[in-house]
Amino acid sequence: MSDDTKQGLQSAFRRKLLMGIAAIPALTVLPRPSFAQAPATSAINTTGLAVTDTEVTVGILHSATGTMAISETGSIEAEKLAIEQINAAGGILGRKIKFIQEDGASDWPTFAEKAKKLLVNDKVAAIMGCWTSASRKAVLPVVEQYNGMLYYPTFYEGLEQSKNVIYTGQEATQQILAGLNWIAKEKGAKSFFFVGSDYIWPRTSNKIARKHVENVLKGKVVGEEYYPLGNTQFNSVINKIKLTKPDVIFTDVVGGSNVAFYKQLKAAGIDLSKQPLLTISVTEDEIDGIGGENIAGAYACMKYFQSLDNPNNKAFVPAFKKMWGEKTVIGDVTQAAYLGPWLWKLTVEKAGSFDVDKIAAASPGVEFKGAPEGYVRIHENHHLWSKTRVGRAKLDGQFELIYETADLVEPDPFPKGYQ
């Protein structure tokens, strides 16, 4: 199909050229084909990437099937929207973006294999992809070995940094600390109860949160509980919460367990409008499954909410809904995924090249003023400077912005004193 479009473009151009020759006197008033002003391919692509005079190819690598499809669908949609918008605005260095989508199928070795396919066979200039830390860890050695560029959208536990990865979501300290500070100040919270799913992200996040609560806020963690991924029964931990009566329940339960957790919390008579609960894992996407009535009143701490009131977001949300349907919701990670193609475009333009080494070197300092979350800038450590926000879940499944940090929060993937 792509070949057809290419031929179509070429013949249209040829026709235009013939017309132009036939009407040489009028040549100056003809609109010039956009790539006429584009730099020569040989100059901006010295490493044999899939860049032609008219097109540049990127890869999209997410799970469209398997358990993670629930979460990753939004990221795929956001990346496609960004690519379409960039193309509509003239592409990158005069070249349209073409994407090749591969399915990681919620299976980490498959992610690695597909990443290798994209880099080695398709020679893509960048990969927008991965969602879970496990998939990123599987892909990381591949992008490092074959020198690719990965734009990773999810908020994650930190403790990683690579020349070949740009982390467009928040790392743990960026996401958590501001939220804990806010709730300690606002609610006078002293005692915290942690509930999480049992894998690396919640455990690392809770470790950071515990250090912060104990060392900085001088509070107390009265319980820390982990449940296997996919667990559907939370009545025991809810009883423990009732017994210990914490000021704040701090949760990072993920996936289908989330739904069970909030439904059972509500059924056990815990009223979230009276019992403060701070979550770092529930976005608008998750509320779709949980149901607004089960989670209304809970606080979420992240960098983006669909309800944010700024001009960028007011253009972004309708564009997203126009492309993917009126009922779609946009969560934090979806927005971060949208940043990937844009940041890559801005970096390529800054570097004046598609070469991965030049992009990696040019990334620090790249700023994106059109981000739906406001303004972001890439840090030397390839994470983003971003604001942290606290939102309160409403009955209709949206968040109401309650608090945001005054300044951008510095990403700190290897936080001292928190390990």
Add this chain to the structure above:
Amino acid sequence: MFGEYSIGDLGSIFVMQGFAGLILFSVYVLMALGLAIIFGQMGVINMAHGEFMILGAYVTWMTSNFFQTYLPNLFSGYFFLAMILAFIASGALGMLVEWGLIRHLYRRPLDTLLATWGLSLILQQAYRSIFGAREVGVELPQWMLGSMHVTDNIEVPINGVFVMGLTVLITVAVAYIMYKSRWGRQVRAVVQNRVMAGAVGINTEKVDRYTFALGCGIAGVAGSAFTMIGSTGPTSGQLYIVDTFLVVVFGGAASLLGTIASAFSISQTQSTLEFFMSGSMAKVLTLLAVVGILMLRPQGLFALKVRK
């Protein structure tokens, strides 16, 4: 560990914890009953059991949407209709699957494992294509939410009571069908000696088809009920399948009573341990105990004596 809490607090928490155990018990029985019938009576290892449950959940979701749009006045009662529709939908799909797939594999029980596993993948992708990859939220009528307030610390979750009631009802119904009705007698006859049952005039093919459909239908009802406590998404069925098999195998495959006893012992162990340690550790210890007991008693808690 309890030094800092008052006797009253502790007392009420133990009551609540006992209740949590009972809810877990009902959930286990409900999800295992359908499988116990299919696995126990027919020897078919149905790996797609979870997907039959989720079909029930999606039917509930559609019913809920239908009532919200067209019959908002009757919304408070939609759940009962949804459960009946879930039973019919899952049962019908079960019948179709039995006819198209399972009946060709009765002589090869291990192949049913592979075939139904494939079926579960197909169904998951079908749900994803039809209903979308994201989870759906099933809205419940107001009276089913929240809890009954007994004392300050004792709150009885309404959905828990609902699940318990439903479990008792379905268990009694299944026990009646299997042990008192004429059809149940035929099913048991086929289990004990298929050739002989056929020889005395029982239509064994028909018995098989209806048994499978009944098991799937009950799975559908369970899925419908679990929309109150869990998630509804294309792969949510996978959350239940391991526990379901655990309960059925531990109880002894062919015995309804065994299923109930096993659900009771597993749920009580699990919920007691959960109170004293973290959820993951409790699960590990419960599984270890089950494995240990199965090593000593491979046939499960209750085994039916069948002449081979």
